[in-house]
Amino acid sequence: MSSPLDHVDQLSVWLKDAGLALLELRGPSATLRLVNDGASVHVVEGKESVSADAPSMTVRAPSPGIFLDRHPLHERAIVLIDANVRADDPLGFLQIGPLVLAVPAPRAGTVTDVLVAHGTIVGYGASLFVLDPLEGETA
Amino acid sequence: MIKVLSAGALATVQDLGRTGGLNLGVGVSGAMDPLALAGGNILLRNEENAAAIEVPILPFKVRFERSTVFAVTGADCAGRLDEAPVLPWWAHRAEAGQVLTLSLPNQTTWRASRAYLCVADGIDVPAVLGSRSTQLRGSFGGHEGRPLRDGDGLPTVSSSGRAVPGFGLVPPGLALPLEADGTPGVRVLPAAEYDCFTKSSHDALWSTAWKITPQSDRYGYRLAGPELNPLRPLELRSHGIVPGVIQVPHGGQPIIQMRDAQPSGGYPKIGTVIEADLWRLGQAPIGSNVRFIRCSWDEALGAWADIRRWLANARRLVELHCGEGGGR
Numbered sequence: 487m488s489s490p491l492d493h494v495d496q497l498s499v500w501l502k503d504a505g506l507a508l509l510e511l512r513g514p515s516a517t518l519r520l521v522n523d524g525a526s527v528h529v530v531e532g533k534e535s536v537s538a539d540a541p542s543m544t545v546r547a548p549s550p551g552i553f554l555d556r557h558p559l560h561e562r563a564i565v566l567i568d569a570n571v572r573a574d575d576p577l578g579f580l581q582i583g584p585l586v587l588a589v590p591a592p593r594a595g596t597v598t599d600v601l602v603a604h605g606t607i608v609g610y611g612a613s614l615f616v617l618d619p620l621e622g623e624t625a
Numbered sequence: 626m627i628k629v630l631s632a633g634a635l636a637t638v639q640d641l642g643r644t645g646g647l648n649l650g651v652g653v654s655g656a657m658d659p660l661a662l663a664g665g666n667i668l669l670r671n672e673e674n675a676a677a678i679e680v681p682i683l684p685f686k687v688r689f690e691r692s693t694v695f696a697v698t699g700a701d702c703a704g705r706l707d708e709a710p711v712l713p714w715w716a717h718r719a720e721a722g723q724v725l726t727l728s729l730p731n732q733t734t735w736r737a738s739r740a741y742l743c744v745a746d747g748i749d750v751p752a753v754l755g756s757r758s759t760q761l762r763g764s765f766g767g768h769e770g771r772p773l774r775d776g777d778g779l780p781t782v783s784s785s786g787r788a789v790p791g792f793g794l795v796p797p798g799l800a801l802p803l804e805a806d807g808t809p810g811v812r813v814l815p816a817a818e819y820d821c822f823t824k825s826s827h828d829a830l831w832s833t834a835w836k837i838t839p840q841s842d843r844y845g846y847r848l849a850g851p852e853l854n855p856l857r858p859l860e861l862r863s864h865g866i867v868p869g870v871i872q873v874p875h876g877g878q879p880i881i882q883m884r885d886a887q888p889s890g891g892y893p894k895i896g897t898v899i900e901a902d903l904w905r906l907g908q909a910p911i912g913s914n915v916r917f918i919r920c921s922w923d924e925a926l927g928a929w930a931d932i933r934r935w936l937a938n939a940r941r942l943v944e945l946h947c948g949e950g951g952g953r
Contacts, residue, residue, distance in 0.1 A: 494758045523673050558795045559734050576712075579793075582934065584800060585942040586715075586793040 490518055498527035508546065508611025522609075542598060545615040547608045549587055551580030555604040558586065563604070569597050570620070577615050580608070595619040627678075627744065629777040630724065631686035635842070638748050638767035638779070644754035647888045648769060654766065655884050657843060657907030658739055660932065661699035665730075665743030667940050668696045668716045670787040670947060674844055675747025676757035676870035678773070680740040681843075685727045687742070689719040693781060694745040694788035698796070699908065700730035700737035715793035721878040730910075735798040736809060737908040745788035749780040761843065761885055789947045794939055801935060803905065805916035808834045811902040812920040816870065816894035818859065821942050826853040826877075830895060834914035835879070841911055843885040848915075852877030855893060859884060863891040869898040871917075881906065901928035 490497065490511050501509050501522045509520040520531040547553070555563040555578050565577045577597060578587035599616035602608055641662060642655025656662040656679055666675045678687075683702055689695070696716050697704050705726045711717055719725065727740055748759050750768050759767025763881075768779060803810045819827075835848040853873045866872070870882045872892035873947030881898060882890070883906070898906060899920065909915055920928070 533835075556711055557715075558799055561729070561733055577709070581795060583942055584795050584797075584939045585946060586795055588791060590791075 489516075491516065494518070494520065494529060498544040499523075501527050504609070506550075506610075506611065507613070510611070542599075542616050542618045543592070543595075544613045545577060545589060545592060545617055547580060547610060547612040547614055548589065549580050549582065550609050551582045551587065551607075553589075553602045553604065553606045553608045553612075553614060554579040554581055554586070557598060563600075565597050565600075565615075567597055567600060571595060571597060571617075577617075589614055591617060593617070593619050626690040627779045627781060628688040628690055629686075629773050629775060629779070629900065630688055632773040632775050632777065633680060633682040633685045634772065635677055635682055636680045636685060636773045637761070637843075638676050638750050638757060638773075639679045639759060640747075640757045641674045642884065643754055643758050643760065643766065646658060646754055647865060647867070649768070650699070650888050651754060652885055652888050653761060654756070654760045656697050656741065656758075657884055658737075658741065658904045659907075660904040660936075661739070661741045661908075663936055664714065664742070664794055664939065665696045665698035665741050667936065667943055668698070668714070669694055669743055669745050669791075670789070670943065671745065671747055672742070673936070675750060676750060676767075677741045677742070677743040678779070681738065683727050683729050683740070684690040684833065685740070685742075686724060688724045689721060690778075691721045691781075692719060694718050694790050696743045696793075697725075697727065697740055698743060698794075699739045699741045700732070701735070702727035702740045704728075707747065708869060710825040712793060714796050716790045717790060718790040732910065734827040735796060736910060736913060737798060738907055738910040744781055746782045749782040753832070761892070762887065787947075792943075792946060794905060794943075797932075797935055798905075800909065801931065803902070803918070805918050806834075808914050808916045809905065810916040810918045811905050812899045812925065813871065813896040813917040814899060814920060814922065814925055816897045818855070818861075818873075818893035819895055821855050821857075821859055821893060822895055823854050823856055826855075826895070829853060829878075830917055832917055834916055836914055837909055837911050839911050843883055845883050845886055846906065846909075848879045848881065850878070853879060853895060859893045861891050861893060863889045866890045866894070867897075869903055870894050871896040871898065871901060871938055873915050883907070899928055901925065901932050 642653040701713040764770035829851040840847040
């Protein structure tokens, strides 16, 4: 069986055509991450850093959908910049038809940036928030 | 079990209604907003007809005596589980001993007045004549045939474990809006005595923003607006009527029969709110206005098909989400 690493070019084309922001393949010996930033698709080495001493982390879309910064019945964003959040608190939502999914905080911290506007269609893995993890808190 | 700590007033156990008994004089009862009830049951992966608590007057407070998954649908009542905010139209987990408080409805994005507290596997009151709905007129069904009181304990069945917390549905009030000149509307079919009313009454029926008066409840909504007058005085024998029928008594101020309507009446009927739009009326607050939008039989059936399609699509997506290792 061939390795996905031999097909990066083809995978990159598919990623771009589908408008997906991230492809992540994990195997026992290797991890492949392809990131589509809109202009080009490039390989990112290694695993995404989630170490406790990382200054900030990116919260990505757990599903494709329409990004909502507030619940459909609410008038204000559920999380504002500089807000402190606990692990699993919803930072925003993804709407798929009548379904609404949460974008949960992967860990406690401070939201320092919202990267996508309310109502934007996003792909799986799109960067949505920047979170400064709270010191001493583990995922 | 769910313990009622603060019942407000007129909170009742309701399912989708007690059908098939009108010929015996048994009214349908059931949720004033059946779409909110069905939506809550879809969120929790319950049967569509599982019973829930209809809460028309807030605040309302309950304690979960054992852990479960619940959803508050209908109006957004700024719910709190202990201190944590509760999202509307969202499946939440409650641990044993946690207290859910519902406050006054927030009506800025959707003008709704009734909340539904739905729990995994439904409120397990005994079915009477095929339904768990509270029949207030006959004092049977639901919880002891009456509105809830402080201290009541409502039985819940041992959870099937199908419900998954952590996701929600877009309320159909946002997905299926209906207005006429900026006023919330409901579609109406002309009824048997429509032609017995004057031309100006016909014009007023379709052009007035009718005010829902404080004399409005689960039995019927009394409206205020211009007087509707028959061409000649009408005397009718009592005949069968259903929720949605718009009667015009002497005085010319219409009454819309609602879920607890008696099954017969003798006032002339100028129109009937279509079944597919009764949920809109069920959510309309007292003091608000409503417009009647004339529709055809085919349009009424089409509206019903739209509702069924919305529910089927919601059910399909919820099952897809929960089936694929959901609950992320």
